[in-house]
Structures are given as C-alpha cells and as structure tokens.
Amino acid sequence: MAHADARRGAQGPRADSRVLDAADIARVIGRIAHEILERSHGPSDIVIMGIQTRGVPLAQRIAARIGEIEGTPVPVGSLDITMYRDDLRLRGARPLEVTDVPDVGVDNRVVVLVDDVLYSGRTVRAALDALSDIGRPRSVQLAVLVDRGHRELPIRADYVGKNIPTSHDQAVRVRLAEVDGLDEVTVEG
Amino acid sequence: MSAEVTVLRGARPYGEAPVDVVIADGRIAALDQPGAPVAAAAREIDASSLILLPGFVDLHTHLREPGREDAETIQTGSAAAALGGFTAVHAMANTQPVADTAGVVEQVWRRGVEAGLCDVVPVGAVTVGLRGEQLAELGAMAESAARVRVFSDDGVCVSDAVLMRRALEYVKAFDGVIAQHAQEPRLTEGAQMNEGVLSGLLGLRGWPSVAEEAIIARDILLAQHVGSRVHICHLSTRGSVEIVRWAKERGLDVTAEVTPHHLVLTEELARTYDPRYKVNPPLRGAADVDAVREGLADGTIDAVATDHAPHPHEDKDCEWAAGAFGMLGLETAVSVVIETLVEPGLLDWRGVADRLSTRPAHIGRLDGHGRPLAVGEPANLVLVDPSARWTVDPARLASKSRNTPFAEREMHGRVVATFLRGTPTVLDGQLA
Amino acid sequence: MRHLLSAADLSRDDAILILDTAGELGRVTDRAVKKLPTLRGRTVVNLFFEDSTRTRISFEAAAKRLSADVITFSAKGSSVSKGESLKDTALTLEAMGADAVIVRHEASGAPHRLAHSGWIDCAVVNAGDGTHEHPTQALLDAFTLRHHLSGGEGALDGRRIVIVGDVLHSRVARSNVLLLHALGASVTLVAPPTLMPVGVDTWPCQVSYDLDDALPGADAVMMLRVQRERMNAAFFPSTHEYSRRYGLDTRRAALLADDGIVLHPGPMNRGMEITADVADGSRSVIVEQVTNGVNVRMAVLYLILGGRAETDVWEMSA
Numbered sequence: 001m002a003h004a005d006a007r008r009g010a011q012g013p014r015a016d017s018r019v020l021d022a023a024d025i026a027r028v029i030g031r032i033a034h035e036i037l038e039r040s041h042g043p044s045d046i047v048i049m050g051i052q053t054r055g056v057p058l059a060q061r062i063a064a065r066i067g068e069i070e071g072t073p074v075p076v077g078s079l080d081i082t083m084y085r086d087d088l089r090l091r092g093a094r095p096l097e098v099t100d101v102p103d104v105g106v107d108n109r110v111v112v113l114v115d116d117v118l119y120s121g122r123t124v125r126a127a128l129d130a131l132s133d134i135g136r137p138r139s140v141q142l143a144v145l146v147d148r149g150h151r152e153l154p155i156r157a158d159y160v161g162k163n164i165p166t167s168h169d170q171a172v173r174v175r176l177a178e179v180d181g182l183d184e185v186t187v188e189g
Numbered sequence: 190m191s192a193e194v195t196v197l198r199g200a201r202p203y204g205e206a207p208v209d210v211v212i213a214d215g216r217i218a219a220l221d222q223p224g225a226p227v228a229a230a231a232r233e234i235d236a237s238s239l240i241l242l243p244g245f246v247d248l249h250t251h252l253r254e255p256g257r258e259d260a261e262t263i264q265t266g267s268a269a270a271a272l273g274g275f276t277a278v279h280a281m282a283n284t285q286p287v288a289d290t291a292g293v294v295e296q297v298w299r300r301g302v303e304a305g306l307c308d309v310v311p312v313g314a315v316t317v318g319l320r321g322e323q324l325a326e327l328g329a330m331a332e333s334a335a336r337v338r339v340f341s342d343d344g345v346c347v348s349d350a351v352l353m354r355r356a357l358e359y360v361k362a363f364d365g366v367i368a369q370h371a372q373e374p375r376l377t378e379g380a381q382m383n384e385g386v387l388s389g390l391l392g393l394r395g396w397p398s399v400a401e402e403a404i405i406a407r408d409i410l411l412a413q414h415v416g417s418r419v420h421i422c423h424l425s426t427r428g429s430v431e432i433v434r435w436a437k438e439r440g441l442d443v444t445a446e447v448t449p450h451h452l453v454l455t456e457e458l459a460r461t462y463d464p465r466y467k468v469n470p471p472l473r474g475a476a477d478v479d480a481v482r483e484g485l486a487d488g489t490i491d492a493v494a495t496d497h498a499p500h501p502h503e504d505k506d507c508e509w510a511a512g513a514f515g516m517l518g519l520e521t522a523v524s525v526v527i528e529t530l531v532e533p534g535l536l537d538w539r540g541v542a543d544r545l546s547t548r549p550a551h552i553g554r555l556d557g558h559g560r561p562l563a564v565g566e567p568a569n570l571v572l573v574d575p576s577a578r579w580t581v582d583p584a585r586l587a588s589k590s591r592n593t594p595f596a597e598r599e600m601h602g603r604v605v606a607t608f609l610r611g612t613p614t615v616l617d618g619q620l621a
Numbered sequence: 622m623r624h625l626l627s628a629a630d631l632s633r634d635d636a637i638l639i640l641d642t643a644g645e646l647g648r649v650t651d652r653a654v655k656k657l658p659t660l661r662g663r664t665v666v667n668l669f670f671e672d673s674t675r676t677r678i679s680f681e682a683a684a685k686r687l688s689a690d691v692i693t694f695s696a697k698g699s700s701v702s703k704g705e706s707l708k709d710t711a712l713t714l715e716a717m718g719a720d721a722v723i724v725r726h727e728a729s730g731a732p733h734r735l736a737h738s739g740w741i742d743c744a745v746v747n748a749g750d751g752t753h754e755h756p757t758q759a760l761l762d763a764f765t766l767r768h769h770l771s772g773g774e775g776a777l778d779g780r781r782i783v784i785v786g787d788v789l790h791s792r793v794a795r796s797n798v799l800l801l802h803a804l805g806a807s808v809t810l811v812a813p814p815t816l817m818p819v820g821v822d823t824w825p826c827q828v829s830y831d832l833d834d835a836l837p838g839a840d841a842v843m844m845l846r847v848q849r850e851r852m853n854a855a856f857f858p859s860t861h862e863y864s865r866r867y868g869l870d871t872r873r874a875a876l877l878a879d880d881g882i883v884l885h886p887g888p889m890n891r892g893m894e895i896t897a898d899v900a901d902g903s904r905s906v907i908v909e910q911v912t913n914g915v916n917v918r919m920a921v922l923y924l925i926l927g928g929r930a931e932t933d934v935w936e937m938s939a
Contacts (some may be wrong), residue, residue, distance in 0.1 A: 080645070083659040083687075083923070093927020095638055096645040133654040381729075386820030392729035392753030392792060395819055461737070462730030506738070508707050510728035510751070 016173075019164055022183035025145070028161035029058070032143050033065035035159050040110050043070045045138065047106055051115040051127050052080040052097040057178035058145060059114040075102035079113070084126035099130070106135040112159075116174040118144040121155035146185055148172050194218070195611065196227050199237035200572060202562040204538035210241060212568045215611035220564060234616070236572055239605055242542045244276025244307075244569035246549040246558050248339065248368070248446050249422060249494035250519065252278070252309070254300065255293070256285025261499035261589045263297065266519070267306035268587040269497070271614035273519040274571035274604040276307050277550070277558045282314040283344040289314035289325035291333040298335035306614045310553060313337040315356050315367060319345045324356060331363040338554040341368035343422055344469075346404060348374050353408060357417035364554060366444075368420040369408050371429070372470065376400035381510060383456040383471040391459060393509065396471045398426040405429050409436045409443050418442035420552055423496050425451045425470040427480035434489040444552050446494035447481045449518050449525035450594055454478075458594070464505045464512020465594055468498070485544060486535040492549040495522050499590030517593040520586055524600035527575055532601060557610070568611040577603040587620070622925055624736045624745040628756045628799040636803055637776060640764050642920035643913070644773055649686070650916065660689035663926055666719040667693040668710070669748070670726045675887060675911070676748050676758075680723045683918035689926075692717065707731060708740050715741040721926055722746070729753035744925045752790050757921055758886050759796035761914040762843065763804055765906050768913070769882050770840050778805035783835050785811040785867055786845030786894055789818050789856075793886045794845060798826045809835045813867065815856045816847075832867050836876040843884040844869050844894045860893055870896045874904055882906045
C-alpha cells in the first residue's frame with residue numbers, strides 16, 4: 001500500500017494488490033527479449049507484432065531491447081484485432097486502432113505476437129486470424145506480460161513474464177507508461 | 190320523439206346558474222328553479238355541475254358512405270357524432286359516387302334518419318364528380334328531401350374563377366352557400382406538409398399558406414362582386430384569418446370555419462413522418478395556431494368544424510407520402526375547444542354555443558338546431574363535464590377508423606349526454 | 622448508434638469516429654485479402670425501391686467485405702411493383718432474419734418510418750430518401766474532403782466548401798450541409814433562387830446566387846446533378862443559361878484555392894453542371910469518392926451492427 005497515491009482514483013475501497021512494478025516489468029521485458037533471441041538463433045527473421053492496445057508498447061520495448069542486445073533494429077508493428085473478434089454481438093463495436101505491418105512484411109518471418117494479458121485465448125485466436133489475412137509467417141510465437149489462466153481455447157504462450165493465478169471475478173489491470181503514465185500490474189477485486 | 194318527460198337536475202345553461210331542465214315532446218318544456226317537483230313518471234338525470242349547451246352542429250364531416258364503408262358508415266359516423274355532442278352533421282360530398290345528384294343526397298339523408306343518432310345533412314357537390322368542369326344540379330339537390338343548402342367540392346378546390354362565380358350566383362336562388370376548399374392547385378402539386386423551414390429540412394413538398402390565402406381573397410372579392418355569401422372551409426393560416434377579418438370589417442358576407450386540429454397541433458408533428466399527422470390543409474406553425482384561436486375567439490372565424498376524415502388503418506400505416514390526408518375529429522372536438530379556448534379564457538360557454546352550434550346551424554340554414562336554451566325550443570342539447578379528464582384510446586372510439594391524432598393524449602372535458610329532439614343519444618358518456 | 626437515418630443524428634465525435642474507422646478499414650482494401658470476418662453470420666438487406674446502381678453496389682461491396690450475407694431486393698419486378706406496401710415488404714425481410722436494412726426510397730422519411738413504426742426490429746440505414754437525406758454520401762464526401770484538406774485526420778475546421786446546384790431536390794446537399802457544419806467546415810450553397818428550399822436561410826450555411834462570387838479561395842466545390850426536366854417546371858429558363866450561370870468550367874475551377882478540389886456525387890450531367898475537362902481534370906476527386914464510399918459504408922455497418930461497448934468490459938475479456 002506504500003504506492004497507494006500512484007493509484008489515486010482507482011477502484012474504490014477494495015484492496016488491490018500490485019503484482020509487478022516498473023522495475024519488475026523492465027526485468028521481464030529484458031528476459032523475454034533474451035529468450036526470443038535464444039529460441040530463434042538470432043534476430044534476422046524476427047518480426048515483433050504488438051496486439052492493440054497495450055501489446056503495442058510492450059512489443060516496442062521488446063524490439064528495442066533486442067536491438068540493444070544485437071546492435072541492429074528489429075522490425076516491429078501493431079495488430080488491431082477488433083474486426084476479427086468473435087464477440088461483437090456481446091461486446092459491441094469499438095473504435096478501430098492502427099494495424100501497422102513493417103515494410104519487410106510477415107511472409108516467411110518468425111512473427112512474435114505480443115499482448116499484455118493472456119486469459120481466455122480469444123484475443124490471440126483473433127490475432128492469428130488477422131495475421132493470416134496479412135501474410136504467411138514461417139512460424140508464430142506468443143509473448144505475454146501476464147498469464148492469468150482460465151484458457152477457453154487450446155492456446156499457450158511461448159514467453160510469459162509472470163504467471164498469476166486468479167479467479168474469474170478478479171481483474172488483472174496492466175498499466176504502461178506509454179498509455180497510462182506509469183508501469184504496473186495489479187490484481188483487483 | 191320521446192313521449193316521456195326527462196328532467197336534467199341542476200344543469201348550468203351556458204355555464205351559468207343551475208336550473209332543472211324539463212324536456213317533453215322533444216322540446217324544452219320548462220327551465221325551473223333547482224329542486225322543483227315534477228311529474229312522478231319523469232326520468233331524472235343528475236346534471237349538477239354539468240354545462241348545458243345547444244347540440245353541436247358540424248359543418249364538415251366525412252361519413253364515407255356510400256363507397257368507403259370500410260372507413261366509416263353513416264351509422265358509425267353518427268354514433269361518433271353523438272358521442273362528440275353533435276346533433277347535426279353536414280356529410281361532405283366526396284363519396285363514391287359523389288353526392289352530386291338528388292338521388293345520392295337523398296340516400297345519404299335517409300340513411301341518416303335510419304341511424305337516428307343525429308341529423309345527417311348532406312352537402313351537395315358544386316361540380317359534377319368534383320371535377321371542376323360543370324355545375325352539378327344544385328337546384329335539384331336543394332329541392333330534394335335532403336334540402337341541401339351547403340355545396341362544396343371539398344377535397345378539391347373550385348379553382349376555376351368563372352365556375353366559382355357562377356356557383357356563388359346560382360345558389361342565391363335557394364339561399365344556398367358555397368363552402369370553398371381553398372387550395373390553389375398549381376401551387377400545391379404533390380404537396381405533403383406546410384411549406385416552411387421544416388418542410389425544407391424534412392424534404393417534404395410544401396403546401397404554402399399563399400395557396401390558401403390567394404383563393405380566399407379571390408372568393409371573397411368574387412362573392413362581393415356578385416352579392417353572394419361564401420363560406421371558407423378549414424381555414425388554417427394567420428394570413429387567412431387576416432383576410433377574413435378584413436372582409437368582415439367591410440361587412441362582406443363571408444363565414445369561415447376552423448378544425449379542432451388546427452387549433453392545437455402544429456407542423457412539428459411531421460418530424461415523425463407518421464401519416465397520422467398528415468392532413469389537408471396541413472398542420473401549420475405555432476403563429477398560425479395562435480391566429481386561428483384568436484380569430485375564433487373574436488368571431489372572425491364563425492365555427493369549429495371537425496373535417497372528421499376517417500381512413501382505414503392501412504392508409505395511415507405506411508410512409509408519409511403514401512399516407513392519406515385527414516384525421517378523425519368528432520369525438521374529440523369539444524375537448525380541444527375547452528383546452529385551447531375555454532380554459533385560457535378566450536371563449537366563454539356562450540361563445541362555445543355560438544361557434545359550435547348557433548353559427549354553424551345558421552350557415553347551414555338548419556331550422557331546428559343552434560337554437561337558444563329557452564322554453565319551447567327543440568331539445569337538441571348536450572351536457573358537458575368541463576373538469577373531466579380522459580385519455581384517447583383509438584380502439585375505443587365509435588368511429589370505424591382509428592386515425593385520431595390524439596391517441597394517448599389527455600383530453601380536457603367530455604360529453605356526458607346528448608339529446609336529439611328530446612331523445613337521449615348519449616348518456617353517461619355512452620351511446621344511449 | 623442504432624440506425625443511420627440523417628446526418629443530423631451524427632455529432633462531431635460520431636462523425637469523426639466513422640471517418641477514422643473508415644480510414645482504418647481503407648487499409649484492408651490495399652492488402653491481398655480484402656475480406657474481414659467481422660459480420661459473419663449477419664444478414665444485411667439492400668432494399669432499393671429506387672434504382673441506384675452505384676449506391677447499391679457500394680453497400681453490397683461493403684457488407685460482403687465484412688463477410689455479411691447480403692440479400693438485394695430491388696423494387697423493379699418484385700412484389701413492390703405489384704403494390705405491396707413498405708410495411709409488408711419490411712415484415713417479409715424481418716421474417717428472413719435481416720439484422721440490418723439498407724433502404725433507398727423515393728418517399729422522404731421512409732427509412733425513419735421503418736426504424737420507428739414498430740414494424741421491424743432491425744437496424745436501418747438510410748441510403749437516400751426522397752428529397753430528404755443521403756447520410757452515407759455525405760460521410761464519403763467528408764472522408765474525401767478530409768483526406769485532401771486535413772491529412773485524413775480530425776475534422777474540417779475552417780475549410781470553405783461550396784455546394785452548387787439543385788439544392789431544393791437534393792438529399793445530398795441537405796446531408797452535406799449538416800455533416801460538414803458539424804465537422805467545423807464553412808459551407809456555401811449556390812443555386813438560382815428557384816432551386817433553394819424555403820427556409821434555407823436558417824440552415825447552418827451561407828447562401829449565394831452567384832457562383833463566381835462564392836468560388837474564389839474555396840477549398841472544395843461540390844457540383845450537384847441538375848435534371849434537365851427541371852427546365853420544364855420553370856426552375857430555370859434553359860440548360861444553356863443554367864450552365865452559363867451555375868456550371869463549373871476550367872475558368873471557374875481555377876478560382877478555387879491552389880489545392881482546391883472538385884467533387885460530384887454522380888451521376889454527372891457532363892456539359893450541364895460540369896464540363897468534361899473539369900470532371901476529368903487534376904482537381905477532380907470524383908473517382909476517389911467511389912472508393913471511399915465502400916470504406917465509409919463498411920464503417921457504418923460495423924458500428925451499427927456492433928452497437929456500443931464499454932471499454933472496461935472489453936479489456937476484462939482479453
């Protein structure tokens with residue numbers, strides 16, 4: 001609770017617990033960058049694609065970290081999966097965000113999809129559909145900051161920042177400086 | 190004619206001091222101090238706090254029979270009239286076949302007598318088939334059993350100036366009157382609603398005020414020129430009120446009517462694109478509504494006439510352009526007058542009697558209607574409860590059609606009882 | 622947004638949301654796979670009581686790119702021409718499971734009636750009603766204007782747009798005045814007084830009878846189709862006089878701002894309201910309008926059939 005004022009305005013009286021702070025997130029991103037490089041034997045074929053919204057800054061950070069390690073920039077882009085969701089009827093429309101495919105494209109590349117939280121797996125399923133309409137990667141991998149369990153589809157992450165067991169009625173809230181002004185992950189409720 | 194004696198206990202003639210009204214042999218037999226003893230056989234009706242007025246006379250009703258019995262019949266229309274407090278209605282000529290011969294007007298008149306709920310007074314067409322080409326046999330209709338005195342091509346304007354002149358002149362022979370549907374046809378081709386800012390926004394073809402006012406001005410001048418009287422149907426604009434006022438100030442023999450809907454509704458309702466609000470002449474602006482209320486209050490406008498226009502459901506349950514013109518009016522007329530004129534203090538009950546009964550009866554030359562509330566006069570009477578509030582349920586109207594613009598609207602005041610020559614046609618707000 | 626009946630229903634934010642969405646969807650048009658799965662299993666009915674090949678095809682393409690099932694229902698040769706009412710047609714479509722009806726009708730307000738009469742429950746999109754409105758045309762015009770005048774982002778604040786022609790009978794003009802005003806543009810309507818609606822002085826725009834006076838420095842001019850038959854109803858004396866006073870030729874097009882553009886909703890009367898060299902010239906964006914039409918209509922269908930969602934709900938389901 002030492003950082004309570006940093007969450008000012010957050011959800012009422014219920015106790016929220018911070019599971020990752022800024023330093024944790026930076027460390028996790030560094031680790032994932034290394035793991036990606038190890039698994040793919042070098043950066044030459046890698047394209048990092050962040051899933052909108054918070055997957056995008058995470059993707060950019062991972063790409064930047066890989067660039068630092070290897071000394072060459074890694075192509076990074078963004079993927080908006082709104083139009084590929086299977087829950088339009090339930091959730092309604094929302095504004096579209098940018099899908100930005102790096103100039104090298106995704107054909108025959110190793111595409112690493114990046115998202116903040118892995119939960120039901122439906123977002124990743126939609127992202128795979130969106131990706132297949134853009135091109136044909138050699139392989140697709142998945143990196144997430146948090147895996148909170150409760151999968152509804154046969155999907156797993158290749159790189160996980162932190163596994164956080166949760167119940168359905170809890171909310172995992174990821175805040176990133178680029179979007180929210182600070183870095184932290186909390187479990188609420 | 191009722192053989193029995195009826196006493197209306199404590200009724201207030203013209204809203205004035207209560208009296209017991211004794212009705213016998215179809216006439217007002219006595220106006221007694223309240224509580225006076227009467228014959229033991231008398232039927233007594235508690236009329237305390239009810240307003241007693243002469244039975245209403247509608248100069249402008251569409252009963253649709255013959256031809257469109259799916260929309261209204263003389264029977265159902267007469268019932269609606271009685272429930273609205275009317276003891277006489279003028280049945281417009283635009284039936285199928287058109288009421289342009291003695292045969293048709295007599296048939297309408299007879300069916301009205303058979304229905305027996307109010308006097309159905311046929312209006313004769315001015316021109317054969319309402320086609321505006323050749324005068325109908327106006328004299329034959331006047332001499333028929335129906336004794337037609339009002340002639341109108343209503344629904345269509347007698348736009349040909351020469352034909353109008355001849356008609357105005359011709360009916361002088363039997364004290365008839367031409368009731369003009371004032372609508373310059375070329376200015377209103379394809380017109381859908383009042384022409385103004387709103388018609389421009391809604392993309393509906395406009396029906397400009399000038400198309401009404403130009404014909405009224407022309408016909409007043411024509412009537413003056415040939416020394417005839419002329420009656421203006423459903424006057425709807427501020428300009429029309431001003432023209433009629435101008436004419437009356439000069440002593441010209443012009444009379445005019447306004448509909449209940451033009452007293453209370455405005456063109457804003459067209460925003461719904463719901464043809465329930467489509468009518469001819471169209472609903473106008475708020476300034477026009479104010480002007481017709483004022484005109485009715487100061488006597489410029491002589492009468493409230495319903496232009497009761499029944500249409501079957503499918504003719505209104507459609508897009509605006511395909512919808513039929515017209516709305517029901519008989520069962521809601523007096524409530525509109527109470528709300529828009531009596532309650533704001535623009536018209537007292539004598540004024541209501543004048544505009545809903547005396548003057549329209551005089552325009553139509555109906556002897557037995559629109560008479561004073563006095564001993565010896567025919568007992569064509571209506572009892573009104575001015576404080577009642579009721580909500581219009583289209584399904585419960587007596588009219589065969591449902592196209593009221595007042596559905597779900599709370600109305601002010603209602604008709605409790607109606608008597609036609611002493612016989613109750615309505616009691617406790619229900620058909621007797 | 623449940624229905625799209627009038628441009629008047631769109632706030633500035635609504636309009637920008639649609640244009641932004643159309644912008645993103647436009648990128649799909651550039652890639653190899655042009656189809657999105659978004660409306661799979663949904664049924665969109667094209668209900669065209671009036672012939673309009675280009676609008677019908679545009680909506681059809683938009684719905685198909687979103688994977689909706691499309692039923693096209695044209696009045697000609699159908700039960701409508703046998704006197705079936707709008708209501709009965711609507712009930713038939715509802716019974717077929719339509720999720721959205723795109724309606725073109727010669728009666729002003731017909732889409733409004735479909736949406737509000739209680740006959741049917743599905744979403745209604747106005748594809749042009751009588752002389753009332755054509756909101757998706759205005760949206761595609763705004764999209765085109767924004768692309769050229771505002772770098773494809775935000776609104777049109779301060780831009781001056783001249784709309785010329787038969788304003789009286791034009792649903793395109795009505796919708797454009799409302800929408801472009803909402804987006805901050807300054808609109809001037811130009812027409813002979815006979816072709817101006819009553820009350821146009823109360824619209825959120827300027828009104829002029831003089832084209833040469835209105836054009837200098839304008840960022841865009843939109844020419845409306847003028848039917849030659851109007852001449853017979855005395856709206857103007859001759860096509861020659863109309864062209865001379867209100868037609869767009871090379872000289873007049875040169876009066877626009879340096880990067881000013883020329884729009885036309887089509888179909889054009891070449892030689893009447895616009896000369897061929899201007900229609901095909903470098904300022905003309907008329908062909909582009911067609912492409913943008915598909916993107917804008919995809920955005921409208923997506924936003925209407927999607928309804929609105931709460932962002933929180935969305936994030937929790939990730």
